[in-house]
Amino acid sequence: MHHLPTPNEFSCRQGLGFLHVNARSLVPKLDVFKTWFLVAKPDIVVVSETWLKPSVTDTVIHIDGYNVFRADRKGRADSDGMSNAFNAHFKKAGHIFDEQ
Template sequence: MDNKSLSDYFVSTVTCINVASLMAKFDDFCAFVDTYKPTIIMVSETWLTSFITDVLISLDGYTIFRSDRVGRGGGLCVYISDLVLDNFTVTPLAGNTGGIDSLFLKVINSSTTFAQGCVYRPSSSFLRTI
């Protein structure tokens, strides 16, 4: 790993999108990614289950991190460009946010450390759980 900072990877291209079923809209999602080429893509309401493998939702040039909701709806995933992963180590962070979908990643190299989070509060959750 070298000492590149995250700004070398155009952090301004972090994208957050609510897809309400990634599988149903995967072609449109791929077209969006191909057009804008974001460095980090945070996706809420993926509606993925353990029966849907990463291979089915993979993107060339990206690595996926997932947090599927148990039960209907919800779920999150984060795609990170392999260009970032060539110079940074990314590790999922454990945590329980009780009723709120969350996925936090620790991103680190020899000069930079930060946490990237994707959070979705379903309308059925209580505000006080935040």
């Protein structure tokens, strides 16, 4: 089993900070994830298995200081989907997902 770094360990890093999380449903855990963002301040975040539905607006998953891009899985009610977040100091990369 791998040690999961605490947010304080992330904040002591140097260089580019990258965080990947397999959320297995993002919305119920959104407060926890937002706390991680605020404390760890990663530069790039990839969240897999967001399970977001079209009824969840971008405003709900917005995180101050980040540009968030999402790709909800179409046709499956409670699985898949991903979201990427880039610290706002990066130039806006545009939509990074292929149309499905």
